Amino acid sequence: MMIVGVVKERKSEENRVALTPAGVEALVAARHVVCVETDAGRASGFEDGDYLAAGGEILPDAEAVWARSELITKVKEPVPAEYPLMRDGQIVFTYFHFAASQELTQAVINSGCIAIAYETIQEAGGQLPLLTPMSEVAGRMAIQQAAKYLEREHGGRGVLLGGVPGVPPAVVVVIGAGVVGANAAKMAAGLGARVFILDVNLQKLRYLADVLPPNVVTLMSNPVNLRDALREADVVVSSVLIPGAKSPKLVKREHLKMMKQGAVIVDVAIDQGGSTETSRPTNHNNPIYEVDGIIHYCVTNMPGAMPMTSTLALTNATLPYLLQLAGKGWKRASRESPAIAKGVNIAKGAIVYEPVADAFEMSYQLLDTLIAEE
Numbered sequence: 001m002m003i004v005g006v007v008k009e010r011k012s013e014e015n016r017v018a019l020t021p022a023g024v025e026a027l028v029a030a031r032h033v034v035c036v037e038t039d040a041g042r043a044s045g046f047e048d049g050d051y052l053a054a055g056g057e058i059l060p061d062a063e064a065v066w067a068r069s070e071l072i073t074k075v076k077e078p079v080p081a082e083y084p085l086m087r088d089g090q091i092v093f094t095y096f097h098f099a100a101s102q103e104l105t106q107a108v109i110n111s112g113c114i115a116i117a118y119e120t121i122q123e124a125g126g127q128l129p130l131l132t133p134m135s136e137v138a139g140r141m142a143i144q145q146a147a148k149y150l151e152r153e154h155g156g157r158g159v160l161l162g163g164v165p166g167v168p169p170a171v172v173v174v175i176g177a178g179v180v181g182a183n184a185a186k187m188a189a190g191l192g193a194r195v196f197i198l199d200v201n202l203q204k205l206r207y208l209a210d211v212l213p214p215n216v217v218t219l220m221s222n223p224v225n226l227r228d229a230l231r232e233a234d235v236v237v238s239s240v241l242i243p244g245a246k247s248p249k250l251v252k253r254e255h256l257k258m259m260k261q262g263a264v265i266v267d268v269a270i271d272q273g274g275s276t277e278t279s280r281p282t283n284h285n286n287p288i289y290e291v292d293g294i295i296h297y298c299v300t301n302m303p304g305a306m307p308m309t310s311t312l313a314l315t316n317a318t319l320p321y322l323l324q325l326a327g328k329g330w331k332r333a334s335r336e337s338p339a340i341a342k343g344v345n346i347a348k349g350a351i352v353y354e355p356v357a358d359a360f361e362m363s364y365q366l367l368d369t370l371i372a373e374e
Helices: 021-029 048-053 062-068 080-085 102-111 132-149 179-190 202-211 223-232 268-272 307-336 338-343 354-360
Strands: 003-006 033-037 057-059 071-073 091-094 114-117 171-175 194-199 216-220 235-238 264-267 288-291 294-297 344-347
Touching (some): 021 048, 033 048, 080 102, 091 307, 102 354, 114 338, 132 179, 132 235, 132 307, 171 179, 171 223, 179 235, 235 268, 307 338
Parallel strands (some): 003 033, 194 216
Antiparallel strands (some): 114 344
């Protein structure tokens, strides 16, 4: 039996919750105790009574949940107010994106907790199963947000994505053909935009060329094709991801000068530092800013604006891993599941995921030295 805690998210305008009542019921059926902070799920459409009916316990505040729980499951990384609540040996299971914050990395090291990152759990085929559902949401949202900020009142070009008869549609450039990029391209194409999607992986491009409509053009990503695409773009969706590491800066400051005034960049990679040189994190309250006449949308928790869809999708993906961690403990679960082992980023004060250590030139320790059978 393990005591699992679910807290209300503290990040600005983050409305998701880590676990639905159905997820609580599954954990309770597996003989675990689940403590839920009061109103943790309300913004996602789940009331305290729903969690009680599923067998959970409601605690009055975050401090009580953190203090009682052996395993905390969250949506977003702990914020500074939560740093003192983490403790030695406690499992924290959430999106961490350590490479984007040395402050967070050091706080987790100092706490001695076991930090298991959703975004680096990786199955044998290379799939990132806990990143996929939120990437699907973010990719689709990227086009919705781009369409809004193309409006003139927001400083955009005043271009309708799909155009109208006699007027050409907008040009949408998607950098990266992963889950985010494919979903963004699909949404933009469905609205009638002319879409260019770039990637270095020809196999991905061949697949997308087969399954996406004819208004999507696939391009091999190289400096020449990128520059040419940016010159034509009304919207750029930047979605390049290196799991657990900082995103490469593919769109440079000088590129902005060749783009159309009032074009919109949506940098979905901002959680990992952003793949546009001029990107900096924003939030849902103040989502955009302008550099050289180009609108930048760099919200770090885009799916938080669609909490009901996002929470349901996230729990669908995380629950099987959560059941393993609660049932076996983090050491045994890591020994028996290579996917979970890749999710362990920091444990007992040591960085055990090499890209995080590399991001800050810090020391790295092999996970195997910590999870060997006693």
